[in-house]
Amino acid sequence: MFEGLIKWARVKSPWLLHFNTGSCNGCDIEIIAALTPRYDLERFGAVLKGSPRHADVLLTTGPITRQAAPRLKRIYEQMPEPKFVVSIGSGCGIDGGAFRNCYNVLDGVDKVIPVDMYIPGCPPKPAAIIDGVAKLLAKLKGS
Numbered sequence: 001m002f003e004g005l006i007k008w009a010r011v012k013s014p015w016l017l018h019f020n021t022g023s024c025n026g027c028d029i030e031i032i033a034a035l036t037p038r039y040d041l042e043r044f045g046a047v048l049k050g051s052p053r054h055a056d057v058l059l060t061t062g063p064i065t066r067q068a069a070p071r072l073k074r075i076y077e078q079m080p081e082p083k084f085v086v087s088i089g090s091g092c093g094i095d096g097g098a099f100r101n102c103y104n105v106l107d108g109v110d111k112v113i114p115v116d117m118y119i120p121g122c123p124p125k126p127a128a129i130i131d132g133v134a135k136l137l138a139k140l141k142g143s
């Protein structure tokens, strides 16, 4: 019963952490737009937090650079279980996308940490980001 209560609270109020792993900032701006009253991602109870220790869902943007990889891993390890990762942006988070084959870019965020969901688009529109988060919450509800 207590487990059910925790799950209900998590689905009703997911706390988000945003980390730019090497993005051109296009995806970051769209995340901010999704959180504004116009698109109102907060209607799902989602709140952007500043500490990994308080976050349920990690939003990554951009390709993963060699410089960002150890920091991303450390942030992921600091998040409490259960934790979820959403990679935002076409290609970049999957295999480097537009930055693929750059000397400092690795082949995808999942080479460093497990990814639960990818949201495509370059950059994805706020509506696509909201759709992705809503699908992740539906997945959590059914898990």
Ligand code: SF4
Pocket (backbone or CB within 6 Å): 022, 023, 024, 025, 026, 027, 061, 062, 063, 088, 089, 090, 091, 092, 097, 098, 121, 122, 123, 124
């Ligand atoms: S998906 Fe597009 S907008 Fe997002 S980080 Fe990559 S290049 Fe930039």
